[in-house]
Amino acid sequence: MRTLNLGILAHVDAGKTSLTERLLHAAGVIDEIGSVDDGNTQTDSLALERQRGITIKSAVVSFVIGDTSVNLIDTPGHPDFIAEVERVLNVLDGAVLVVSAVEGVQAQTRVLMRTLRRLGIPTLVFVNKIDRRGARYDGLLDDLAAKLSVPVVAMGSVTGLGTGGASFAPFADAPGLLDVLADHGEELVAAYVADEGSVSCKRLRAELVAQTGQALVHPVFFGSAITGAGVDALIAGVRELLPAAQGDPGGPVSGTVFKVERGPAGEKITYVRMFSGTVRTRDRLRFTGGQEGKVTAISVFDHGSAAHRQEVAAGQLARLWGLTDIQIWDTIGEPPKGAAEGHFAPPTLETVVLPARTADNGALHLALAQLAEQDPLIGLRQDDLRQEVSVSLYGEVQKEVIQATLLNDFGLDVTFRETTTICVERPIGAGSAFELIGKDPNPFLATVGLRAEPGPPGSGVEFRLEVELGSLPYSFMKTIEETVHETLLQGLHGWQVIDCVVTLTHSGYWARQSHMGGVFDKSMSSTAGDFRNLTPLVLMAALKRAGTRVYEPMHRFTLELPADTLGPALPVLARLGAVPRTQASSLIEGEIPAARVHELEQRLPGLTRGEGVLETAFDGYRPVRGPSPERPRTDHNPLDRKEYLLHVVRRV
Template sequence: MRTLNIGILAHVDAGKTSLTERLLFDTGTIDRLGRVDDGSTQTDTDAIERRRGITVRSAVASFRVGDTQVNLIDTPGHSDFIAEVERALGVLDGAVLVLSAVEGVQAQTRVLMRTLREIRLPTLVFVNKIDRPGARADTLLADIRRALTPHAIAMTAVRDLGTRAATATPLTYRHPRPGGLQFAARMGELLAEHDDELLARVVDGPPPTPAELDKALADQTAKALVHPVYFGSAIRGEGVAALIDALVTMLPAPDPVAPDTPPRGTVFAVERDESGHKTAYLRLFEGEVTARQPLIFTSPGGDSGGTGPRTHTGRPTSLDIIGAETAPGSAPGAPARLTAGNIGRLRGLPDIRVGDHLGRPHERAPRFAAPTLQSVVHPREPGTGPAARLNAALKDLAERDPLIRARTEPGGATSVFLYGEVQKEVIAATLADTYGIDAAFEPSRTVCTERPAGTGESAVEMYRGPAPTGHWATIGLRVEAAPYGSGNAFRYETELGALPRAFHQAIEETVHEALRAGPLGWAVTDCAVTLVRSGFSSVFSTAGDFRALTRIVLDQALRNAGTELYEPYLAFELEIPAASLAPVAGHLTSLGALIEESTAAAGGWLLRGTVAARRAAEIERRLPGLTHGEGVWWSRPAQDRRRLDGGPGDSRG
C-alpha cells in the first residue's frame, strides 16, 4: 500500500476545509458532507474552530484511491497561526494550495507559496469557488504566474464562470485552451524550460508524444519545478475528480526505507482528552514503531525554561495508524506496526510535545521564528488559586504548541508570547471553554531581547555568620557577549569536581532560568556566562544556597557588563501601483523602514526592505488608502536589530 501525506493550505476563507470534506466524501470515506457554517466538518473538531469558522490546529483525515492511501493534513489559514502551518510542512510529501477564484492571490497565499517553493515541496494549486459571482479564471492564472510561480499551467478549462452552472473540464492534448495556444504546445513549452532534451524536441521536432508530456509533467511536479492548476468548486464537487487523480499520479510517495533502520520521525500535533491524557501524532520517516517499544525523543526547543534541547524516553501504551482501520485483509487483533511513510497516534507518553523528534531530525524539520508580541494575562477572579490554575493552563497549552511561551511575572500574573491578536483571542476562548478560567489580557507589546554590551564580573564570598540573609556559598561569574545567534552558554574556569555535582547543577540551571529576564526586563540572549570562582561548606552548604546566590551574582555581573535592547525586524516585499510610489515610500521612511531595493514591475513597483516589527501593523493599516486597495504586503522575520529610540518596551514597567 502506497501512502501519501498531503497538506491542504490556503488563506482564510478560500475553502480548504470544505475541500477536505469533499475529498473525503467523493472517495467514500464519509457518507455526509460536513459544513463549516454549522460546525459539522471532520477536521475542525475544536469548539473554538467550529464557533469561529477557522482552522486553528492541524488535523488529520485519510482516504483511499486504488492502492494509494492519502493522509490529509488540514492546516490553519490565518496568518497568526503560520507557525502551525510551518510545523505541518515538515511531515508532508506534497501540498495542495487552495485559492478563491473571487478573492484571488492574497498576501497569505504568497507567504505560503514562497515557503513551499523554498523547501521544494511538490504542490498542486486548486482554484475554488468558480461558481461564485466575480470569479476569475484567465486573469487569475496570470496573477498566479506573476505573484506565486511562473511555472503554473491550467489543467482544466472553465465554462459558465461565475454562475451556479460553472463546470471545470480536464484539458486534453487535442483540446485548445480558450484564448490561448494548444494545450500540448503550451505544456511542451513550460516543461522544456527545465529539460534541454525536451526543448530540442519542441524546437526542432519531432514533437513530444502525449505519454512523454505526461511523464515529464509528473517528474517536474514531483521535483516542485512546475505547479499544475485545477479549477473547481469544493461545495459542488466540480473539478475535484481531476484533483484527486492528480494527487495520486503527480505527487511522489516517499522512497522505501529498510524496516530495520533506527526509527526516525516528527511529532507534529498533540491532543488531550477530557482526562488530560495526551495523544501524539507521529510522522515516521524511517524504521518501525510498535506499542510498548522504548523510544527516545528530543525536544529541539527545550523545556518551558528555554534551557536548550531536552531528551526524554517513553513507551507508548497504544498505537493507532491513520487509515489502518479500513485496511483490507488486516488480521483481527494483530498488533499495530507503524512503518515509514505513515502517521500514527501514540498514547501513554506524558512528556511528549509538539515538535519532538524521534531519532535525528528530518531535513525538512521546521525552524520557527520567535513570537513578536507579549501580553500579560490575569485571572479576573482574585486570589492565588486562580492565578496558579491560569499558570498551569498556559503551560499545558504551551505543551501542545511550543511556540506559545508563558512566563510567571512578579505578583502572580503571567506573560504569554504571541504571533497576533487573533491568537490571543483563541487562547482566551480556550482558557474559558477548556479550563473554566476567565482571563483578562493586557494590550500586547513587541517582544525585545537583551544582549551583553561588554564584559562584567561579580563575586560573593561565602557568608559564615548567623544571619537569615546569608548564603553558605562562594560564587564568581563573568558575563560576556557570545556570537550573534548562538544563544546562551554556561562554562567553567573552576576545576570540575571542586563543587559537588548537585551544586554545579544548581548554578547552571539557575543561570539559564535567570537569563529569562535581564536588567531591562527582557530575556537575555547570545550571552556566555563563566563560573570563575566557587566555594562551599561541607557542613552547611545546600543547593538552595547556590541557587539563591547565583541570581544575585548574575544580576550584578549583567549590570556591570551592561545590556543593549534589540527588537524584531521584518523583511518585506511590497507591490504597489506606479502612482503610489511617492506616498508609500514617504510613509515607509517616516516609520523607520529601510527600502533596500525598488524594481519596476508590470504597471507598478516592487519594493523590498526591512522594518521594525512594531511598525508593520501601522503600515498594513495605511496601505489600502495609499494604494487605492491595490497594494500587496508580504513579510517574514529578519534578523533583529538594536533599538535606539528608547521607546516603549525598553522595560517591563
C-alpha cells in the first residue's frame, strides 16, 4: 500500500481543523464530526486548543483512501507557532493549503506558500467556506495566482456560491489547463503542435500529475468543510495528484525527529519520519551529536490511530520510546538525502516567568526545561543571581499557552513580566587581550590570549586558532572554545554577541605535578577549571577594546489598505518606527521594529476600517537608534574584575 504523509496548513480560522474532521469522517475514522466551536475535534487535544479554537501543537492521524494510507498532520495556523509548522513541513510528501472563500489570501497564507515553494512540497489548494455569504470564485482564483505568485488551475466549478446549498462539480476537462501546463511542459507543447492543436485528456491529466508532483503547478479545489461539499473531489485529488512517500525499507536507517512529547509517566516520546531503512524494537540507534539510544517500543500511525508494532519502515511516521537524550530536529542514522535545513526565524521577544509561590522556583525551572525540550525555539535564560528564568517567544499568544500548560500539566500558577525585545550585539572593530601564567594579576594557572573581531553577517560565533594545535592538551583547548561560546551569550550590554570571530593567540599551562607520594598537587598543575575561569576575563577585555553595537530585530512588512486610508496610516507607521521602502495607492512595503509589530496589528482595524491586511516576517537586525538598551547580566560579570574574582576564587 502506498503511504502519503500529508500536511494541512492555513491562516488561522480558514477552517483547517474542520477540514481535517471532515476528511476523517469521510474515511470512516470517526463516526461524528467534531466542532472547533464545541471543542471536541480529533486533533486539538490540548485544553487551550479546545478553549481557544486554534491549533497549537501539530497532531498526527491516519486514514486510508483506496490503495493509499494517509498520515495526516494538522498544523497550527497562528503566526506565533510558525516554528511548529516549519518542523512538520520537512517530513511531508505533500500538503493541502486551506484558503477561506470569504477572507481570501491572508498574511499567513502567503508565508506558508513561500515556505512550501522553498521546500518544493507538492501542494493542493482547498478553498473552504463556499457556503458562506461573501464567498468568491473567479476573483479568488485571480488573487491566488497574483498574491501567492504560483501557477494555479481550477479543478471544478461552483454552483450556489454563498448559500447553504453551494456545491462543487469537478471538470472533466479543465479549461485553461493546457496554457498553465505549457510553461513547464515542452513535450506537451510539442505533442500539441504535432497533433495539430489537440492533446488528449489522458495526456493532459498525466502532465498535471507530473507537474503537481514537482510543485510546478497547484490544483485548486473548492468546497465546504462544514457541509462536506467538494471534499470527495479533494480526497480524489490527494490520492491521484500528490506523490507517495519514497524510500528503501532495506536501505540504511535514516529518519528525522519532528516532535517530542512526554507521556503520562513522564517518559519521552519521539515522533520520527523514516526516509530509509527499518527500525525495530530493541534496536540501538545513533542520532545527532554521536548519542545513542535503545528503542523500547514503537507505535505506527495506521487507520486512524497509533498502533503498537515491532518495526517502522521507510516512508512511515511513528512514535518511538526509549531515546531519552534525543531532541527535535535530530537525525536518526544517516542524514536524509537532500534534507533541507531548518529555516527558523529567531524568537524576538522574551519575558520573565514568575511563580505565584516562591517555593515553586525549582519546579518551575524543571517544567520550563521540559517545554523547551518539546520546542527548542523556546529558549530559557536562567538568572541565578535574581533566581529568575526568562523564556523567548514569537508572540503574546505563546504566553497564554505557556501559562495554561504550566497550570494544567505541572500544577504551577505563574505570571509574566512585561514582554521585551531580544536584541543582539556585534563587534565594531578588533580587540585583543591576554594574561600569562604566573604573572600578576592572573590568579589562574593558565595562559590565554584572545582576539575578537567582526565576522560575516549571519556567521554566528567562529573560534579560530593562531597557536599550534599541540600547544595545549585537547581538553584545555576544548574548554576554552566552549567557554568562549558560553561567555558571548552576554556581551558588553548584556545581549548575545553574533557575527564574531574569536582567535586564540596565546596559550600555556603547567603540566601535572605530584608530591613524593604521587598525590596530585593542584596548586602546581593547570586544570580545565583554570582555563574556564580565565577565558571570560580575557575575552570580555578583548571585546571591550573592540567595542560592540546593539542591534534590534526588524520585520519586513507588506500592508494592503484602502487608498483613502493611506494618508492617516503613514504618520502612525512613522511613530512606530516603520520605514516604508515602496509605496503605492493601496500598498506599503518596508521594515518595522519587531517590538512594534503587535501594536501595529492592534491599531490596524481602526486605521483601515477593518479592511487592512498586514503581512510581516523576520528580516534581520538594524542598529538601535539612540542609547543602547542594557540587559541585566545573569553571570558574575567578567567586565568587573573585582566582582568576578570575588565570586569565582573568593579573592581579588
